[in-house]
Amino acid sequence: MRAPYSGRGKPSREELGMIIARIRGREYRFLTAPGVFSWRRIDPGTQLLAETMDLEGVHSVLDLGCGYGVLGIVAAKELGEGHVVMTDVNRRAIWLADENRRLNDVESITEVREGSLYDPVKDEEFDRIVSNPPIREGLDLVLRIVREAPNYLTEDGELWLVVRRKMGSKRILSEMRTVFESAEVAARGGGYWVLRALG
Incomplete structure (x- = not known):
């Protein structure tokens, strides 16, 4: 989904950093490193989506383009049981997400898969698909996700x-309303919109 990192997957010890964050009343620790999206801090859009995504009654979640795993790991912690799949094309992101699911004690219900868009989850269905899509890779890619x-x-x-309000958000919301029975802006903050589609 995001452009693959040109270097190796596993960072050196010197490259590794740690982000400590409080999300939905819980403390999380995330290993990060150069070569992945928003590696110095949790992206505000990702934070907003993590705080607002509705997980009531959910048993399975796909975190599409997971980066170092924030959305999938938060979802897994909230669910406590079920199945969460995190995917990305970036090998370094995959390595970090795999480490972070262990670091946050959700390895029993999570897995990390390498691949583009929906390729790693062929013939599978989920109660929720969550994503901070790579809008800088082009609007067409985000519309394809929808x-x-x-x-x-x-x-x-x-x-x-979650999308930046000034980067195609209205076009993406319009496409969601075409593809799904309904779609709405579920949350706003810091220049971001959280978009929800159902049906």
Whole structure:
């Protein structure tokens, strides 16, 4: 999904950093390193989505383009049981997300898979797909995420995206309303919109 990191997956010890964050009333620790999105701090859009995504009654979550794993790990911690899959094309992100699921004690219900968009989850369905999509890779890529999402959602499943308000948010919301029965702006903050689509 995001451009693959040109170097090796595993960072050197000198490259590794640690982010400590409080999300939904819980403390999390995330290993980070250069070569992944927003490695110095949790991106404000990711933070907003992590705080607001509705996980009530959810048993399965796909974190699409997971980076170092914030959304998937928060979802797993909230669920306590079920199944969370985190995917990314960036090998360094995959390595970090795998380490972070262990660091935050959710390894029993999470897994990390390498691959582009929905390729790693062929023939699977989820109650929620959550993503901070790579808008800088182009609007068409984000619209593709929206169009293909129903193929990977359960009957009552929902797609949750966070986007910058000034970077195609209205076009993305319009596409969600075309593809799904309904879509809305579920939260706003810091120049970001959390978009929710269902049905």
